[in-house]
Amino acid sequence: MQSAINVLNTRSAETDATEKEKPRSAPHRMRALLIEDSPGDVRLLEHMLSVTGDNVFEVEHVERLKAGMARLAEGGISVVLLDLSLPDSHGLETFTQLHAFAPRVPIIVLSGLDDTALAVEAVHEGAQDFLVKGQVDGQLLVRAMRYAIERKRLTEQLGRYAEELRSKNAQLEADFNMAREIQEIFLPQQYPTFPHSVAPEQSAIRFSHRYLPAAAVGGDFFDIFAITDSTAGVFICDVMGHGLRAALVTAIMRGLVEELMPVAADAGKFLTEINRSLHAILRRTKEPFLATACYMVADVAAGELRFASAGHPSALRIQRGAGLTEPLKNIDPRHGPALGLFAKPLYPTCRCPLAPHDLILLFTDGIYEVEDANHEEYGQERLLAAVRQHSSLPADQLFDKLLEDVQHVSGGKEFEDDVCLVAMEIERVSGLS
Structure with a gap:
């Protein structure tokens, strides 16, 4: 009996060692598009993301709004970090153009100005968040990106549910109208x-x-x-x-x-x-x-x-x-x-x-x-x-x-x-x- 127990213990230890040797699967990485024309801000943002230890986001960078639209047209982007002051666009119109072009992609606005009115207006127009450069660290940025993606997913899901409900209500209304016509005939x-x-x-x-x-x-x-x-x-x-x-x-x-x-x-x-x-x-x-x-x-x-x-x-x-x-x-x-x-x-x-x-x-x-x-x-x-x-x-x-x-x-x-x-x-x- 003791020898059997020893054999089992040996096999268990070998199994544990084998499990430790197995490489863990890499987490699914999401692509974030950074639209920013300031090299210093680009380096700072990339550094903040790298030091968090969260290897979830792979960042792509372009400097102009037009280039950002071209990249979004290719697909595969999970979230956008958008500076409002670009060589080919400026102010809130930068966001509204991009949001109209890619309404299904969540956008986080990055601004060098701590402008509450602008922030409220941007969120009202559909921005997922408004972050002020210099007042955000890596952890906050990653959290904001995660939340933006999840909020957008939930919003789209609610939109689908609402559309299904509208469709069912329309069908129900049509059924009621037919029932009313039949009842009037009665x-x-x-x-x-x-x-x-x-x-x-x-x-x-x-x-x-x-x-x-x-x-x-x-x-x-x-x-x-x-x-x-x-x-x-x-x-x-x-x-x-x-x-x-x-x-x-x-x-x-x-x-x-x-x-x-x-x-x-x-x-x-x-x-x-x-x-x-x-x-x-x-x-x-x-x-x-x-x-x-x-x-x-x-x-x-x-x-x-x-x-x-x-x-x-x-x-x-x-x-x-x-x-x-x-x-x-x-x-x-x-x-x-x-x-x-x-x-x-x-x-x-x-x-x-x-x-x-x-x-x-x-x-x-x-x-x-x-x-x-x-x-x-x-x-x-x-x-x-x-x-x-x-x-x-x-x-x-x-x-x-x-x-x-x-x-x-x-x-x-x-x-x-x-x-x-x-x-x-x-x-x-x-x-x-």
Whole structure:
């Protein structure tokens, strides 16, 4: 055993000796270009670099700016030491010319003048450092050169990251723009007429809307469609949040609305089936999603409005003939929960009569969830008061007045949530051909 240990010790000693004999690899040397016309300053700078013991920089020397540019054009220079007073250039312009010629090479300005204003201006223009001759030693010079190279590397890296970010933002903006265009296509491009054969101005039911997304794309959605020649379906919903995620859910909503046209005459069943399908889809997502909604069926042949609500703000009925404006919840307060929360809730169908010149106003909460300077919410009561004040106006003018009033209260601030207004005006309730 002892002999084996002796052998191991001998081999270890031989290995150590061999390792000591191996020449160490020379450190990677970087080329520094010194542009200086004073022989004395050149010798001094070369001496300062030689006595530091740091053999990292190999210095090349030229005396004129033009010669420096020619050398930089060949490549391989890691850092430039630049005197501002040269035979073919003088002052800060010396730096600006060289920096414009080789913007990717870090430049340290060397000056015989201790001029703070000049130093600040040079650094502002892009110099990595400003050193005063006679106030710098070898260690400081080497450190400045190392730091200049590293700062330039980091600056270029940040520049690449910024360019990548700009590119990705541009792509994201393009995606949002396309999403907005698609979402606008999803909204009704024209309204149905009742009966379908008449011109819009002769329709028994007329429609108007105003849609203001808070972001490039929104989470509010509505649809208007004909069920029969005397029956219209109006659907409005507000998906939680706004932006791209909410817009994706509104796209799902549109598909569900089209899919469930066979039950569109039954307001409660229509919402029940939308909820069932939406819950089955959204329960697989990691984050909870919900949407408030209201669906109504206007039957002008029967003179009746049938409606169901899924936690949505109550629509307003303006009875112009009677001079009354009231929320539909005052007529029948029954409603179900927001869509997507539960698998099998019930959505009761409520009813109220329709008369000629009635206007039904549907809206999302973005119109009244704005605050004044005292952080007091505009609120549904103030909205109801504004509607009553302007109830005699046509729908489009009513929208203008409501938005104007809300903007006045909020001090002209942009809406923080999507805003959707839909109006249904009843022109007549019988005599359809």
